[in-house]
Amino acid sequence: DAGVIQSPRHEVTEMGQEVTLRCKPISGHNSLFWYRQTMMRGLELLIYFNNNVPIDDSGMPEDRFSAKMPNASFSTLKIQPSEPRDSAVYFCASTLGGGPYEQYFGPGTRLTVT
């Protein structure tokens, strides 16, 4: 079975441009998480959804970041406008909700903002 799918795998953009990262969770999973990883700050939880509803977005850095989950099989993380400090690897993960179940991580999107 396919795991969590993320696209693109690499994104290079100029400061001020809009960036959209995409995620397809594992079929049947009802919880989805967006993380950001940098050398300086490590792994940070940005936002997570249960049953397509955002539950906790307290990790979203600022209003330039937004996330949506229009259905159970797709989520987006958008940065508008992008800044160089947004450069990081962004991971999407999914799991069955409601218990101590494994979170399955995607391969990540490496974002570089110049």
Place this chain on the structure above:
Amino acid sequence: GNSVTQMEGPVTLSEEAFLTINCTYTATGYPSLFWYVQYPGEGLQLLLKATKADDKGSNKGFEATYRKETTSFHLEKGSVQVSDSAVYFCALFTGANSKLTFGKGITLSVRP
């Protein structure tokens, strides 16, 4: 609130050396505990877990025992290999919501 504390890294070992990576936690209730591993260029993947006190999780030669009295979940392996070079994250789940609380991670490098 919930938190996970991992020992400072990085850690560099020679092949076949014994490995211990410390992890302690603070949590309300009775958390489940996890170790995740991240190989270079990949996402995190579950290495092992324990859901109640005194449980031992094990996988790929790695072990960790859930110690409620010391609030610890230290990761051990008797003989590391070069292929174990990765970043290791300790994490906890309390059931208050679906999310995991991760430690900062520690980088392990194993020399041939």
